Amino acid sequence: MTAAAEGTPAFGMTRARRNALLQSESVQGFALISPTFVYALILLVLPILVVLAHSFWTQHYLDIDHTFTLENYRIALTEPIYRDLLWRSLYISLTVSFFTVILAYPIAYFISFHGGRHKSLWLFLITIPFWTSYLLRVMSWKVILGYNGVLNSGLMGLGIIDEPSTALLYNSSAVIITLTHAWAAFAILPIFVSLEKVDRTLVEAATDLGDGPLRSFLRVTLPLSAPGVISAALIVMIPTVGDYVTPKLVGGKDGVMIANAIQAQFGKASNWPLGAALSVTTMLVVSLMAGATVLIIRALQRLAR
Amino acid sequence: MTAMRRLFAGGWLTAYAFLYIVFLYLPVIFLPIFSINTAPTPKFPLTGYTLKWYEDLPKTPALLDAAWNSLIVGVSASVLATLLGILAARSITRYRYPGRRTINGLIMAPLVLPEIILAISMLLVMLQLGLSLSLFTVVLGHVLICIPYSMTVLTAGFEGFDRSLEEASADLGESAFGTFRRVTLPMVAPAIISSLLVCFTISLDEFVIAFFLTGTETTLPIYIWGQLRFAAKLPGVLALGTLLLVASFVLMTVAEVLRRRAARRTQNEGGLYA
Amino acid sequence: MPEPTQAERPQSDRPQTDRAMIEIRSVTRSYGAFKALDDATLTIREGEFFSLLGPSGCGKTTLLRMIAGFDNPTSGSISVGGQSMEGIPANRRPTNMVFQSYAIFPHLNVEQNVAYGLKRLKLGVTEEKRRVEEALAQVSLTGLGKRLATELSGGQRQRVALARALVMRPKVLLLDEPLSALDKKLREQMQVELRRLQQAVGITFVLVTHDQYEALAMSDRIAVMFGGKIAQVASPKEIYQRPVNRQVADFLGGMNFVKAEIVEENAASLVVDTLGFGRVRTDKPKAFVRNGGGATLGIRPERLRVLWDNATAKFEVAGKVVERHYFGEITHLIVEIPGLEKPLSVTETNDFGADDIPVGTPIRLAYDPEALVAMAD
Numbered sequence: 027m028t029a030a031a032e033g034t035p036a037f038g039m040t041r042a043r044r045n046a047l048l049q050s051e052s053v054q055g056f057a058l059i060s061p062t063f064v065y066a067l068i069l070l071v072l073p074i075l076v077v078l079a080h081s082f083w084t085q086h087y088l089d090i091d092h093t094f095t096l097e098n099y100r101i102a103l104t105e106p107i108y109r110d111l112l113w114r115s116l117y118i119s120l121t122v123s124f125f126t127v128i129l130a131y132p133i134a135y136f137i138s139f140h141g142g143r144h145k146s147l148w149l150f151l152i153t154i155p156f157w158t159s160y161l162l163r164v165m166s167w168k169v170i171l172g173y174n175g176v177l178n179s180g181l182m183g184l185g186i187i188d189e190p191s192t193a194l195l196y197n198s199s200a201v202i203i204t205l206t207h208a209w210a211a212f213a214i215l216p217i218f219v220s221l222e223k224v225d226r227t228l229v230e231a232a233t234d235l236g237d238g239p240l241r242s243f244l245r246v247t248l249p250l251s252a253p254g255v256i257s258a259a260l261i262v263m264i265p266t267v268g269d270y271v272t273p274k275l276v277g278g279k280d281g282v283m284i285a286n287a288i289q290a291q292f293g294k295a296s297n298w299p300l301g302a303a304l305s306v307t308t309m310l311v312v313s314l315m316a317g318a319t320v321l322i323i324r325a326l327q328r329l330a331r
Numbered sequence: 332m333t334a335m336r337r338l339f340a341g342g343w344l345t346a347y348a349f350l351y352i353v354f355l356y357l358p359v360i361f362l363p364i365f366s367i368n369t370a371p372t373p374k375f376p377l378t379g380y381t382l383k384w385y386e387d388l389p390k391t392p393a394l395l396d397a398a399w400n401s402l403i404v405g406v407s408a409s410v411l412a413t414l415l416g417i418l419a420a421r422s423i424t425r426y427r428y429p430g431r432r433t434i435n436g437l438i439m440a441p442l443v444l445p446e447i448i449l450a451i452s453m454l455l456v457m458l459q460l461g462l463s464l465s466l467f468t469v470v471l472g473h474v475l476i477c478i479p480y481s482m483t484v485l486t487a488g489f490e491g492f493d494r495s496l497e498e499a500s501a502d503l504g505e506s507a508f509g510t511f512r513r514v515t516l517p518m519v520a521p522a523i524i525s526s527l528l529v530c531f532t533i534s535l536d537e538f539v540i541a542f543f544l545t546g547t548e549t550t551l552p553i554y555i556w557g558q559l560r561f562a563a564k565l566p567g568v569l570a571l572g573t574l575l576l577v578a579s580f581v582l583m584t585v586a587e588v589l590r591r592r593a594a595r596r597t598q599n600e601g602g603l604y605a
Numbered sequence: 606m607p608e609p610t611q612a613e614r615p616q617s618d619r620p621q622t623d624r625a626m627i628e629i630r631s632v633t634r635s636y637g638a639f640k641a642l643d644d645a646t647l648t649i650r651e652g653e654f655f656s657l658l659g660p661s662g663c664g665k666t667t668l669l670r671m672i673a674g675f676d677n678p679t680s681g682s683i684s685v686g687g688q689s690m691e692g693i694p695a696n697r698r699p700t701n702m703v704f705q706s707y708a709i710f711p712h713l714n715v716e717q718n719v720a721y722g723l724k725r726l727k728l729g730v731t732e733e734k735r736r737v738e739e740a741l742a743q744v745s746l747t748g749l750g751k752r753l754a755t756e757l758s759g760g761q762r763q764r765v766a767l768a769r770a771l772v773m774r775p776k777v778l779l780l781d782e783p784l785s786a787l788d789k790k791l792r793e794q795m796q797v798e799l800r801r802l803q804q805a806v807g808i809t810f811v812l813v814t815h816d817q818y819e820a821l822a823m824s825d826r827i828a829v830m831f832g833g834k835i836a837q838v839a840s841p842k843e844i845y846q847r848p849v850n851r852q853v854a855d856f857l858g859g860m861n862f863v864k865a866e867i868v869e870e871n872a873a874s875l876v877v878d879t880l881g882f883g884r885v886r887t888d889k890p891k892a893f894v895r896n897g898g899g900a901t902l903g904i905r906p907e908r909l910r911v912l913w914d915n916a917t918a919k920f921e922v923a924g925k926v927v928e929r930h931y932f933g934e935i936t937h938l939i940v941e942i943p944g945l946e947k948p949l950s951v952t953e954t955n956d957f958g959a960d961d962i963p964v965g966t967p968i969r970l971a972y973d974p975e976a977l978v979a980m981a982d
Contacts, residue, residue: 069472132344148348159572163359170358175374207354285447301451305451493706499769504726505696518712
């Protein structure tokens with residue numbers, strides 16, 4: 027209901043007062059949120075605009091040439107090194123979001139449908155590792171997968187391998203494993219929330235109409251939880267594409283991602299405009315990929331009917 | 332009977348759930364395990380029990396500086412983010428106005444943006460504005476990424492809040508400020524404390540934004556990052572990491588307990604209709 | 606023909622004054638094009654138990670909230686105790702409210718809840734305690750002062766909400782569907798208690814409800830509302846027996862409607878022709894506005910009586926039982942009357958064997974012409 031008051035003309039005074047009151051509801055709400063809003067404008071929107079602007083400029087040693095150019099985007103999209111990094115980042119984030127969602131769904135389903143009285147305890151148990159430092163969690167995978175690490179020494183101790191394997195650490199797989207672990211909780215929560223919203227009597231109705239447990243799951247529960255699956259996929263995919271710590275610690279040469287290249291432009295290489303263009307390109311490409319994912323999941327959801 | 336059947340139906344799921352928990356916790360568990368191992372490299376078999384890596388920690392001035400910096404940043408960021416979160420959460424849950432969803436989406440956006448993008452874009456603006464990089468700029472960055480979490484905790488706390496409680500207070504003669512002090516604040520206090528703890532934990536553990544936005548001062552994650560280059564320093568890092576893990580764990584548990592207490596309060600009000 | 610005094614007789618035995626406590630003048634509340642309340646005018650008297658009755662969305666709660674000060678009229682005015690409420694916020698009005706959800710402060714115990722509004726009056730510890738005790742005694746909660754709100758049953762919460770409002774000694778107590786969250790038995794018990802309490806304290810009560818039995822059982826007067834408009838304001842008996850239109854008649858329980866042709870109309874009475882009941886002379890309702898040559902006659906199912914064996918009555922209609930529904934102490938009979946397009950519904954107590962009448966039995970029904978009420982089409 028909008029606040030547009032259509033008062034009767036005969037009551038000028040009261041109508042004016044009423045308008046003021048209606049207005050003040052909006053004004054109060056807006057006034058209350060404005061400090062936070064302004065903060066987000068200054069530290070989120072303005073910075074992104076500045077990045078966007080930089081991406082069309084050129085670095086000349088210490089100065090920046092403010093003439094409009096698309097050169098940075100040409101470099102970002104055609105130079106093999108950046109193109110490869112971008113593809114790898116997309117591949118890794120897509121794989122990671124696929125695995126986190128596939129692994130998380132049964133857990134979310136278990137907690138929602140079989141969690142009983144302990145639902146919130148299960149949720150707490152699953153989210154708690156997520157609240158520990160991301161850096162430390164990545165570090166622990168380095169400890170596990172390293173040449174002298176837990177897995178190698180453990181496997182050798184059990185006599186399964188004779189010498190440490192170098193295949194475990196410093197490659198894309200190590201990055202994928204680490205990220206899948208790190209983002210697990212982020213995928214479980216949205217799926218859990220959407221499963222909680224599934225009306226249990228709908229499942230009973232499907233059973234009543236002759237569906238077995240698997241069919242009622244595929245035809246009722248799964249399609250109804252699709253929004254949760256979508257947000258889980260996006261909430262993992264978008265941030266992981268720009269992950270910096272994991273490739274740096276466990277990725278090695280083969281696991282470098284676009285974020286490391288972006289950082290380099292702001293650090294050693296000192297080419298801000300190129301770094302900005304790489305950032306913008308990454309965001310655009312991952313948005314496209316996210317959009318495609320949404321369309322694919324929706325299409326699958328329709329097939330299930 | 333029902334419990335039995337439920338357990339049976341969820342049998343393979345239960346097994347999977349326990350495996351999943353192991354997958355979640357196992358990597359994290361190795362940090363404390365190797366932090367009390369005598370050998371400097373983290374590998375099996377374990378060589379012996381020692382606390383020396385912990386005893387060395389307080390003897391490292393750089394570490395103590397980093398810890399102090401982390402504390403300052405964490406406290407400032409959590410207080411600021413919670414204040415801004417309270418305003419926004421109250422506005423979102425209490426008022427209806429055009430643009431409300433858009434503004435909410437914007438405030439929540441840092442949750443789903445790659446940290447590197449947030450970090451470099453804030454870095455660019457801060458340099459453009461002529462701010463010199465310091466702990467202050469780190470605080471600014473941390474506040475931005477903490478607000479979404481603060482909002483989530485607080486809106487949950489504010490939403491269950493039965494609006495008729497405030498009306499009842501006004502009806503009994505209390506002014507708007509008095510109502511806030513005597514009804515609203517006591518009701519949402521657990522959510523506020525919970526938000527402070529969550530934000531502090533995030534700030535304490537955050538690396539990428541701090542790494543980009545700090546000047547010469549280091550926070551604990553930056554200190555750890557620096558130490559990772561030296562293999563010999565690893566046990567010390569493991570010990571420090573373990574302490575951080577414990578701190579996060581304790582803070583989040585307290586936050587969760589408070590959050591549930593807040594939820595129970597508001598649920599009881601709503602429970603009447605059940 | 607009923608004498609008008611019968612319908613006007615107040616239900617309560619406590620003397621009431623005729624002084625107005627709440628005056629609502631042409632109050633409209635609109636949200637955009639939608640009018641939640643449309644030009645409502647109403648006077649509520651000092652010391653009376655007044656009910657706003659209607660289906661959900663009829664504007665009754667909107668009106669109550671405007672009296673309390675939680676909402677403001679788009680146009681029109683409200684005064685309480687002779688004082689205009691315009692611009693006076695809820696916390697400075699001489700009204701107190703029992704909320705539908707009770708709105709018991711969950712972080713305070715029973716005593717602290719009741720004392721909530723007193724704290725601002727700075728009465729001193731002893732006086733405050735005395736008033737809290739007194740209020741708790743009024744609602745039979747003595748001894749439960751230290752209980753937390755979360756430890757109370759639904760009925761107890763309701764009593765706390767009552768005590769918390771009464772302790773303020775308001776001029777008007779507003780009750781927003783206070784019994785809707787309670788189960789049937791407790792609800793009926795609370796109806797009696799609320800009525801008793803109102804008589805004891807003598808404060809004007811304004812009750813919002815969608816339950817017609819609740820309104821009939823408790824009120825001195827009732828305003829029936831539909832679609833933001835006040836349809837009828839009268840005593841429970843008059844509302845029930847002399848509804849102004851079919852909508853009001855229907856809302857207050859079962860009513861048989863019979864098509865009628867107006868034969869004669871004057872200031873006080875109507876003469877109509879019907880197919881089933883023949884020519885009937887009846888009171889003309891105050892709000893009767895003739896709409897063509899037709900009207901509707903109504904009669905409540907319990908005002909039709911089965912004539913057993915050879916018994917006769919001065920006024921009777923003959924028909925045939927087509928359906929029978931058993932309800933324990935009563936039986937509903939559906940009786941087809943030749944010439945009537947719809948069969949009549951009859952409520953008969955079971956002491957004479959109405960529950961055993963076979964379907965298809967020819968039957969005669971007695972009625973009192975005074976029970977026939979005319980309504981505009």
